Amino acid sequence: MKAKVPVGVIERLPNYLNCLLQLEKQGVDTVSSKRMSYLTGINSAEIRRDLIYFGTFGIKGVGYEVKYLIQKLQHILGSDIQHKIALVGAGNLGSAIAGYDALKKHGFLIDAIFDQDTKKIGTRIGGIIVSDIAEIMEVLSGKNISIAILAVPPAAAQTTANKMVAAGINVILNYTSTIVEVPDLVQVHNSDPVNELLYTLHYLSSQSTKL
Amino acid sequence: MKAKVPVGVIERLPNYLNCLLQLEKQGVDTVSSKRMSYLTGINSAEIRRDLIYFGTFGIKGVGYEVKYLIQKLQHILGSDIQHKIALVGAGNLGSAIAGYDALKKHGFLIDAIFDQDTKKIGTRIGGIIVSDIAEIMEVLSGKNISIAILAVPPAAAQTTANKMVAAGINVILNYTSTIVEVPDLVQVHNSDPVNELLYTLHYLSSQSTKL
Numbered sequence: 001m002k003a004k005v006p007v008g009v010i011e012r013l014p015n016y017l018n019c020l021l022q023l024e025k026q027g028v029d030t031v032s033s034k035r036m037s038y039l040t041g042i043n044s045a046e047i048r049r050d051l052i053y054f055g056t057f058g059i060k061g062v063g064y065e066v067k068y069l070i071q072k073l074q075h076i077l078g079s080d081i082q083h084k085i086a087l088v089g090a091g092n093l094g095s096a097i098a099g100y101d102a103l104k105k106h107g108f109l110i111d112a113i114f115d116q117d118t119k120k121i122g123t124r125i126g127g128i129i130v131s132d133i134a135e136i137m138e139v140l141s142g143k144n145i146s147i148a149i150l151a152v153p154p155a156a157a158q159t160t161a162n163k164m165v166a167a168g169i170n171v172i173l174n175y176t177s178t179i180v181e182v183p184d185l186v187q188v189h190n191s192d193p194v195n196e197l198l199y200t201l202h203y204l205s206s207q208s209t210k211l
Numbered sequence: 212m213k214a215k216v217p218v219g220v221i222e223r224l225p226n227y228l229n230c231l232l233q234l235e236k237q238g239v240d241t242v243s244s245k246r247m248s249y250l251t252g253i254n255s256a257e258i259r260r261d262l263i264y265f266g267t268f269g270i271k272g273v274g275y276e277v278k279y280l281i282q283k284l285q286h287i288l289g290s291d292i293q294h295k296i297a298l299v300g301a302g303n304l305g306s307a308i309a310g311y312d313a314l315k316k317h318g319f320l321i322d323a324i325f326d327q328d329t330k331k332i333g334t335r336i337g338g339i340i341v342s343d344i345a346e347i348m349e350v351l352s353g354k355n356i357s358i359a360i361l362a363v364p365p366a367a368a369q370t371t372a373n374k375m376v377a378a379g380i381n382v383i384l385n386y387t388s389t390i391v392e393v394p395d396l397v398q399v400h401n402s403d404p405v406n407e408l409l410y411t412l413h414y415l416s417s418q419s420t421k422l
Contacts, residue, residue: 010410010413010414011410013409013410014403014405014406014410015401015406018388018390018401018403018405018406039390041399041400076413077409077410077413079409079412083412092303092304092307092310093303093304096303096304096307097404100404100405101388102365102388102404103408105405106405106408108405108408146415147408147411147415154312154313171411171415173407173411177229177311177313177316178233179229179233181249181250187411189252190251191404192225193308193311193313193384193386194225194313194314194316194319195225196400196402197296197314197319197358198224199221199225199288199400200384200398200400201288201290201294202224202288204382
């Protein structure tokens with residue numbers, strides 16, 4: 001069933017899940033699609049349509065049961081079980097990612113950290129020793145890690161991605177502004193923080209045109 | 212015309228622009244939608260359809276003129292002129308954002324940085340003095356900044372967003388995992404790095420189901 005759900009729907013599920021986890025923390029039991037729409041910025045009709053793909057969980061006049069929907073979405077996304085990931089780059093960005101509370105919340109465990117800076121190698125970030133990127137193959141062997149986060153300076157992105165691929169990583173989350181090229185069987189997801197800014201900018205300039 | 216373009220199309224334009232800027236740096240003059248598809252991960256038919264919204268720039272058998280298409284996209288997105296932004300949060304994440312080369316490339320200039328940590332206030336990040344968040348109103352007054360980046364710890368996200376709004380910020384880029392509530396006229400764009408991980412996870416688990 002999973003494979004038939006449109007990509008756009010799957011892309012929005014993490015937003016719903018985040019919203020629901022925050023509501024749960026606030027002690028909220030049920031939520032309307034209207035309230036979810038206000039919190040996520042996603043149209044309420046779209047929310048209802050998206051969630052129907054996974055069965056109809058909403059009760060008319062009551063809304064969605066927060067806890068139940070969280071369990072459902074976590075199961076659909078696969079975040080109800082723990083996933084080990086590797087982090088490559090122990091600079092400001094890497095450290096920010098390693099300290100990100102939401103990673104743990106969604107079952108992600110950083111189990112290896114790499115850098116090429118001798119000043120960083122051997123130090124600890126969140127309890128994990130920073131290893132030399134030159135030893136990625138040895139360190140990852142037997143660890144069963146297939147996802148890695150790329151958080152190195154842009155100029156080092158491609159060579160680092162090559163090392164990741166050689167070490168058996170098949171999903172790369174690229175947080176650099178460099179587009180990296182990898183073999184067909186490896187997936188790269190780009191998450192450039194500037195993209196959001198550019199997107200926002202368009203709407204700002206559309207608004208000013210309308211004034 | 213801008214207002215009629217679907218949101219999904221606008222969302223993809225920064226990806227195209229990034230890809231083209233990288234090709235330009237590599238000295239590439241023309242590019243096919245197929246090559247752009249390989250680099251961005253977006254379907255080539257979708258790329259062609261998207262770009263038609265802004266006029267047909269592709270030449271059959273030759274492709275798109277890289278420099279020309281960059282200019283066009285920058286103009287559409289509004290990144291051909293400089294935009295001043297404020298950064299709130301001078302920790303690892305804020306420092307990573309401030310050092311992000313792609314910001315400058317797209318015409319974004321961080322013109323004010325705030326934090327509440329007295330150890331950080333008064334220090335400089337990329338030449339900009341870190342100001343006390345308590346003084347955001349005074350510091351921003353007369354600066355003509357309407358966009359701010361929220362990069363504080365999750366527990367401080369809502370109170371900080373309130374301060375931003377009070378200081379006249381009307382677009383917030385939220386890099387925390389907390390959903391913040393703001394008045395209707397203020398836009399919030401959430402950019403949670405974990406969303407990409409969750410999205411990826413779904414496809415990983417779909418793959419394993421298929422095996």
